Amino acid sequence: MKKLSAAFGTLPMTWPVVCVSAAIIGIYVGVINQIPILYDTSFRDIAVTYEWWVLFALLIVSNCESAREAGMKCLVFFLISQPIIYLIELPTLGWDKAMYYYLHIWLPISLLTLPGGAVAFFAKKQNVLGAVILGIGNTIVALMGVSYFLKLYSAFPRHLLTVISCASIIVVLILGMQKRWKTRILSAATTVLLTAGVIIWAVLNERVI
Incomplete structure (x- = not known):
């Protein structure tokens, strides 16, 4: 448990580490996308x-000294990793599709990581605010897990590893970032309640999760 907590507070998350990590992850994801047999699978x-990007972001912000630093490093991580992915995908996606996906989906998300990373910095605080902020972040992961769980009915076991990964990421984040059982329970409860609320809203409004 101590080693897990150490990952969220004692890693040397310097600027070179952030930039190199972003490049490596970007290259990996871009290459993975070029392998046809992996299409529509957990890989x-x-x-x-x-889900994995939430984990990457929280690893970065939890190892920063200030909210400003957390927001800046999170933003730079995404501004490096995402363009690399689409540059590698250009031969298969084509310029138009690559630009559409990046400009309309990942660029806005990347820009939001500046304020988002600053807010997420407080998720490591060992109090009610930290537990609730972490719970909100974990809700994103939980909704991804629910979405892929629903896909398992028609595509088993293509996304089974993703469902397991989502559950594991939530557990790792709660146990790693919150050190007191009271705040861990509060964070888990926040995740469950928010996830349930979104699912109920989606069902009532006939929306896809």
């Missing part, structure tokens, strides 16, 4: 939804 889901 390619990292390029489609946000």
Whole structure:
């Protein structure tokens, strides 16, 4: 447990580490997307939804000294990793599709990581505010897990690893970032309640999760 907590507070998350990590992850995801046999499987889901990117972002911000630093490093991480992915994908996606996906989806998300990273910095605080902020972040991961769980009915076991990964990421983040059982329970409860609320809203309004 101590080693897990150490990852969220004692890693040397310097600017070179952030930039090199972003480049390596960007290259990996871009290459994975070029392998046809991995299409519509857990191995390619990292390029489609946000669960792993939430983990990467929280690893960065939890190892920063200030909210300003957290926001800046999170922004730079995404501004490096995402363009690399689409540059590698250009031969298969084509310029128009690559620009559409990046400009309309990932660039806005990347820009939002500046204020988002600053807010997420407080998720490591060992109090009610930290627990609730972490719970909100974990809700994103939980909704991705629910979405892929629903896909398992028609595509088993293509996304099974993603469902397991989403559950694991939530557990790792709660146990790693919150050190007190009271705040861990509060963070888990926040995740469950928000996830349930979004699912109920989606069902009532006939929306896809």
